[in-house]
Structures are given as C-alpha cells and as structure tokens.
Amino acid sequence: MKLGFFTMPLHPRDRDYGATLREDRAAILLAEELGFVEAYVGEHVTDICETITSCLVFIASLADATSRIRLGSATVNLPNTHPAAVASQVAMVDTMLAGRFLFGISQGGLLSDAEMFGNLGNDRVAMFVEAIDHIIALWTEPPPYKREGKYWTLGTERTLIREIGQGVMVKPFQKPHPPILVTVTAPFSTGIIAAAARGWDPISANFLQPNWVASHWPMYRQGCESGGRKAEAANWRVAKSIFVADDEATAKRYAKSTEGPYGYYFDNLFRKISTSGRAELFKHDRAMPDAAVTLNYILDTLVIAGTVDSVVEQILAFRETTGAFGTLLYAGHDWAEPALASRSMELMATRVMPAVNRAIGESD
Numbered sequence: 001m002k003l004g005f006f007t008m009p010l011h012p013r014d015r016d017y018g019a020t021l022r023e024d025r026a027a028i029l030l031a032e033e034l035g036f037v038e039a040y041v042g043e044h045v046t047d048i049c050e051t052i053t054s055c056l057v058f059i060a061s062l063a064d065a066t067s068r069i070r071l072g073s074a075t076v077n078l079p080n081t082h083p084a085a086v087a088s089q090v091a092m093v094d095t096m097l098a099g100r101f102l103f104g105i106s107q108g109g110l111l112s113d114a115e116m117f118g119n120l121g122n123d124r125v126a127m128f129v130e131a132i133d134h135i136i137a138l139w140t141e142p143p144p145y146k147r148e149g150k151y152w153t154l155g156t157e158r159t160l161i162r163e164i165g166q167g168v169m170v171k172p173f174q175k176p177h178p179p180i181l182v183t184v185t186a187p188f189s190t191g192i193i194a195a196a197a198r199g200w201d202p203i204s205a206n207f208l209q210p211n212w213v214a215s216h217w218p219m220y221r222q223g224c225e226s227g228g229r230k231a232e233a234a235n236w237r238v239a240k241s242i243f244v245a246d247d248e249a250t251a252k253r254y255a256k257s258t259e260g261p262y263g264y265y266f267d268n269l270f271r272k273i274s275t276s277g278r279a280e281l282f283k284h285d286r287a288m289p290d291a292a293v294t295l296n297y298i299l300d301t302l303v304i305a306g307t308v309d310s311v312v313e314q315i316l317a318f319r320e321t322t323g324a325f326g327t328l329l330y331a332g333h334d335w336a337e338p339a340l341a342s343r344s345m346e347l348m349a350t351r352v353m354p355a356v357n358r359a360i361g362e363s364d
Contacts, residue, residue, distance in 0.1 A: 001325070001360060003353045005031040005039035006074060006206065006239040007332030010265050013049050015334075020051045021058075023335050028062060030342055031330075032069040034349035040074030040104060040203070040329065046112040049268055056089050063096040070100045074203065075183050077108030079127035080117040083134035084154055087169060091139070094172040103178040104203065105132060109185065111276055125191075127151050132180075139177045143168045181237070185281065187212035189219055196223025196231070206239035206331040207269055209284040209301060210321040213238060217323050234326035240318065241265070241331045243305040244347040245340065254340055255305035258295045261336040262305075266298045308347055312355045319360075328353075 005028065011020045028039045043055040052058050055073040062071060076086055094101040107128035114120040119127060130149045137147055144157040144167060156167030172178055180200040184192055185208070192202050202220055204213045217236065224231035241262060243255035255262040270293070273281060280286050282293050284301060304314040315328070330348055335341040 001319075001353070001357055002037045002327040003035070003349060004237065004327045004329040005036050005332060006203070006329035007040070008042040008044075008050050009052065009332050009334070010049050010268055011051055011334045012264060017048075017051055020334075023338075024052065024058070024332070025062065025065075027332050027335070027341075027345070028069070028071070029065060030345055032066050034345060036069060036330070036349065037327065038070040038072060038102060040072040040102070042074050043077065044110045044113055045080070046116050047110060050110075056093050059101070060093050060096055063093070066100075068100075070102055071097060072102030072104050072181065074104040074181075075106040075108075076104065077110075077113065078105055078131035078135075079107055079119045079122070079124045079151075080113055081131075083131045083152055084138060084169070086131070087135045087138040090135075090178065091170045091172040094174055094178050095170075097173070099173045099178075101172075101174070101178045102181060104181045104183060106183050109276070110272065122151075136177060138169045139171055145169070184216055186278075187281070188215045192216055192219040193223035193226070196220050197227035199227060199229065201235040201237070203237040203239060203329065204322075204325075206241050206329070207266070207273070207302060208281060210318055211284060212281070214322045217325075232326070233324040236325040237327040237329055238322060238325045239329040239331050240315075241303045241333065242311060242315075242344075242348060243303065243333075244308060244311050244344045244352055245305070246307065246343070246347075248306055248310065250340065251305040251307065251310075254337065255303050256299050258299070261334040261341075262303050263295060263299060265333050266302065267295050270295070270298060308351045308355070311348075311352050312359065315352070315356050316359055 007024060009024050031039050041052055041055040041058050043052050044050040045053050059071045090103055107124040130151055134147055134152060134154055138145060144160040146155040146157055160167035181203055182195045182200055183203045183205060185205045202216055204216050220236060221231040243251055245251035254260050257263055270282060279290055279293060282298055304311055
C-alpha cells in the first residue's frame, strides 16, 4: 500500500489567509520530504474556511519546490469554469510539472459555489460530462475546433491562423492527457461505473463510513469490465482522516475532541453536507435517525487516531472492511498545533506505513 496526501483544506474562519496558504504548502513539502508518493489539493471559491480557491494555481506554486511527488487536483469543479480555460491551464501545469500531474475532476459539491456560478438549478452531472468531453477533445483533436453542447459552444474556425499558432490549443505534457481521477462521495456510486469504463480511477472520500467505501470496489470493477480493462486494486485510492501521536492522551485530545482541529473539520463538513440533503453519508446504517449522527459519533467512527501500534491496527481493520486498495491518502487538517501535525505525518510515513505493509505482506 502506498501513502499519499489529500487536503481540501479547511481552516478556522478567523485564521490569517496568508498563514493558511503557507501552512498548506508546508504540508505538501513535508509530504514530499517524508516520501509520500502523491498529494491532492481541493478548491472552492465561496468559502473562507476552505481557502484554496484554485487548486491549479496552488499546484503551480509547488512545481519548482518539488521534484518527486505527484500533484493532483482534487478536484477541478468542471461546471464552474469554461472547458477551454481548464484544458489550457491543465496543459500548462502538467508541463510545468513535467508529467507529475494527476487530473482529479468532479461536478463540485459546494452549493454556494454553484449559486455563484449560476448553475445551482442545472444538472451539474450533465455539465460535468459535457465539460470533460470538450476538454479531452481540445487535447486530442486538431484545430480548428468546433464543438457545440448544451452548456458551452467552443471553436476557433473564424479566427484560426495556423501558421502563426493563433487559434491552436496547447497540449499536456502527458499523452494524450494526464491520468483522470474522480472523487467518489456516495455509497454504491453508479458514477464510478461510467468513470471506470472511460479509463478513469476513483478516490473514495474520507468522510464515508468504511462499509460505504467498500461499496465502491464492485462498482469500479463493473466499470472496468465494461470498458475492457482489468480492475486493479492498485489504482484505487482511499482518503482517511488519521492522526498519529507518541501517546494516546495526545491523540485523543487532538483528533477525537469536538474542540480540536478534526472536530472543527467534521462539524463544518457535516453542516454543509447535511444542508444539501446528504447526511446519510455519515451514517454506518441508513436506518439511523438523523439525531444519532452527532459530532462525537462522527469522530469515533471516521477518524483513526492513536499511537503507532494503535493506528496500524485501525488501518488494518479498516482495510478488512473495505478490501484491498492501492494508495491510502492521509487527509490534511488545520495545523492547530504545528509540531503535533508534522509529527503525525512523520510517524505515519516512517513507522505506521512500514508496519502496515509488513502485516499486509504476511497476511497475503
């Protein structure tokens, strides 16, 4: 099992904006130093707690500061941006990273973003599909471009001057394009089937109960089979909120308390998701009454925290429920106490993952 990093991120609203950007950047630089194989960055425009407004701009800022770690968008919210803008920006970032880019995409889940961009009442799944079809075409088809859809019309037919490059799109470094991934946030997601059939791979969200994460594998396998490829567990990424400390008391205080940074994260996230009518994502049983989904319940069931040995046991138990997957994405949270946050990442990379992989090797 490989180790990666995934951050939305989400910070207390009274924190200095510049400080949170520097902190999020430091987390990814530390991930590279510790040997994490990849790191994903989310984006939202209308949220002062989720402070990265463009994952592509943020990733570009890391191009020269990193050399090995692969960097991914998680996600570019396609209905909110013109497909030609996304195609050109991704091509540039992929080239800046010399092919270390992973293209994570979605329809976007933040309702205030949808309202701001005028697509709150639209079928954003349909917009998402149309947008990615346009983007791939711009990367793979020759100019002049002529594409008409329900939501966007694209083309350079009237203005193409091929010999001087006018009207011609730049292409990504990776051919025909960077690997495409989709973040999966629903149990038994049928979207995985369509995505896998197109050759895309899933990232299971860190706020899903383990039994719902387990539901993603059969859907992924079905999609791969319909697309004529073999489903490989190595291509499945699963995000998880994890905190590792040198003692259990510190782990409990920092990651299991409703007053800590993990408590802040899940309180904020639950309020957003439940407002959009998806509170069941946090339930291990859909029959649970909504009143039973307390913050303490969420922290108890969704956060892995403890000493090295305890976290190893919890990850192995989580994997027993979900089945094998290829990359565990350590979810980034606010560094309320930077020394503890960085120590957790260090212990995760240097002690937890080697022990997990030894145990997996022995059991296999």
